[in-house]
Amino acid sequence: MKRYLGLLMAVVLMLSPVTMWADTYTAGTYTGEAQGHNGKLKVEVTFSDGAITAIELGEHTESPGIADPAFERVPQAILEHQSLAVDTVANATVTSKAIIEAVADAVTKAGGDAEALRNKEVAQAQAGEAQEMTADIVVMGGGAAGLAAAVTAAEAGASVILIEKTPAYGGNTILSGGYMQAAEPEYAKTVEMTDGQRSEVERYIALEPKGERMAAWQATVREQYDAHVKAGNTWLFDSPELHMIQTYVGGDYVGNPELIEMMCKGDVDSMHWLADNGFNWKNSALAIVGSIWMRCHISADYASGQGFIAIISNMIKDKNLDVTTLFEVAGTKLITDDTGRVTGLIAQGSDGTPYTLNANKAVILASGGFGANVDMRVKYNTMWPSLDASVPTTNAASITGDGILMAQEVGANLIDMDQIQLLPIADPVTGRTNNVIGEGTNMYVNQLGKRFVNESERRDVLAKAILEQPGSYCYIISTFWNSRMDADYKNNYHLTLDEMLASGAVFEGKTLEELAEKMGVPADTFVETVNNFNKYAAESNDPEFGRMVFPANAALEMEGPFYACKRAPAVHHTMGGIEVNVHNQVLNTQGEVIPGLYAAGEVTGGFHGSNRLGGNALAEIVTTGRNAGSHAAQ
Ligand SMILES: Cc1cc2nc3c(=O)[nH]c(=O)nc-3n(C[C@H](O)[C@H](O)[C@H](O)COP(=O)(O)OP(=O)(O)OC[C@H]3O[C@@H](n4cnc5c(N)ncnc54)[C@H](O)[C@@H]3O)c2cc1C
Secondary structure (H helix, E strand, C coil): CCCEECCCCEEECCCCHHHHHHCCCCCEEEEEEEECCCCEEEEEEEECCCCEEEEEECEECCCCCCCHHHHHHHHHHHHHHCCCCCCCCCCCHHHHHHHHHHHHHHHHHCCCCHHHHHCCCCCCCCCCCCEEEEEEEEEECCCHHHHHHHHHHHHCCCCEEEEECCCCCCHHHHHCCCCEECCCHHHHCCCECCHHHHHHHHHHHHCCCCCHHHHHHHHHHHHHHHHHHHCCCCECCCCHHHHHHHHHHHCCCCCCHHHHHHHHHHHHHHHHHHHHCCCCECCCCECCCCCCCCCEECECCCCCCHHHHHHHHHHHHHCCCCEEEEECEEEEEEEECCCCCEEEEEEEECCCCEEEEEEEEEEEECCCCCCCCHHHHHHHCCCCCCCCCCCCECCCCCCCCHHHHHHHHCCECEECCCCEEEEEEECCCCCCCCCCCECCCCCEECCCCCCCCCCCCCHHHHHHHHHCCHHHCEEEEECCCCECCCCCCECCCCCEHHHHHHCCCEEEECCHHHHHHHHCCCHHHHHHHHHHHHHHHHHCCCCCCCCCCCCCCCCCCCCCCEEEEEEEEEEEEECCEECECCCCEEEECCCCEEEEEEECHHHECCCCCCCCCCCHHHHHHHHHHHHHHHHHHC
């Protein structure tokens, strides 16, 4: 198994007299190990008789970018305090805990008392003096929406302060699968159009329109599709207008058509903007779970959502933009003047230092949704039996709805707050998404070895169907050919097959019967289910569950090895949030603009209606971040 060899760090401590007598060890270097986020994590820990003197990071498979702040801070803190009761790092807590546990393992091997070190109190950092700073624009949140807003505003000549409450850029964006929808015609040419897809286009054109905008989109698609057919094109038809219809219909007509139009026109441009700045797109158009159409694009270089963060944040440095980032500073309250205009925000550093950040032009809220805020989930949930703490989430811990609450305090209108998406195919225990092996549109079976749903359906339909199965989980079935693995046997998060198998949620069988045994499902039923599915895929017609759209590789190659990935729904996306207009200006409860206040990304509501299509979030956040940044800078 290929692993990252993280010999990056060797932190050596000058011993103080206090630490000298506190602990006793058998001097030497010991290897400690513990379970990290993606697999085993090792550390080499050096001890003198009385202290831990160095911690060197060994082999691990943690995700670059996401885990880095934990690698930088946790060993340093353990050395400084000679304690294992050190703080974990926000959004990298699993990695932080793994480092602590691996050092504890080494402490035990060195004859030390790990339990005593776990209980050894660490003095809290002291708050610094109050800080006051001023810029044209203050952005709150360092995911892709906030970064795109900051960069675009700075490119337009504005000075920008960006605050991020964790020690690193990323948010949910860096954790994401990295699939972005955009109706880019060149990439659609990589896909041969099937009969099922042809009838889907006709079905969308023939739907009863809800409003003038939808009728206009349908008329445009009619013309575009006729021209596509007349030209004899055999590749997949796609256009921004088809994307608009699918987004609006896919969200039960709850989304705002004006915003949907802005997003679906703008996302192709956002794709080009990223490419112009070094984002290397794979030449493909993919379907992911609940994307409805083969319109998702992904980086050829970076794992998961890391490329979005790396490329946009690098622009700050590469273009020498006037953007000052304050990490570990959380916005808490918006400042308004007598007229109600937003003129800045109050924030607090993680050490308690108070900040007053004045904005000459505007504040842009880009702090993400509220998927990790259990109280808000429970308060607004009407769609699901329960969204309490027992339901896992795919979200980063810092995604707690702060911007939504701050905007509400100054009179912003909140919309669609009850529209909370469950990702149907998360890890049943942890909610993680990075150990998925089969495509989300592959065949699903339950513990009885039977299919139970049209797998190309919307996410809410899939999640509800899975929750009704025995144990409320299912298995995604694949071979190599319809898995997410590339030629190196790595998935889109760059996890290897071995790492996925080690996660406990992925099973491998040389034959279908062997796989059935590992899953504990009846082999006869399972094999019959696979045979039926293959037949339906070949005919693009599934009489059992009405599935019409099958990617070319949907059928299971009958040669093993076969894979099953155990999956269950987890809280994923909050479609509701702050109401905005087409410039991403925040609206109050009377529908009027709140001067000086913008919102971009998942903190907003109105784009996805009752159900976000897979790949539409990255499309929205980059587009709305740029939109807010350029308008606010004017
Ligand atoms: C596991 C996972 C997989 C996904 N996969 C996909 C996919 O493949 N395609 C797709 O389209 N969508 C996907 N999504 C959804 C998508 O990633 C998110 O909707 C999107 O990244 C949100 O971007 P954002 O910039 O609005 O917020 P985020 O990226 O979440 O960033 C918000 C930032 O604000 C910071 N913050 C919060 N509160 C404060 C505060 N008070 N002060 C300062 N900073 C604050 C947070 O720490 C965070 O860094 C996925 C989501 C998850 C969780």
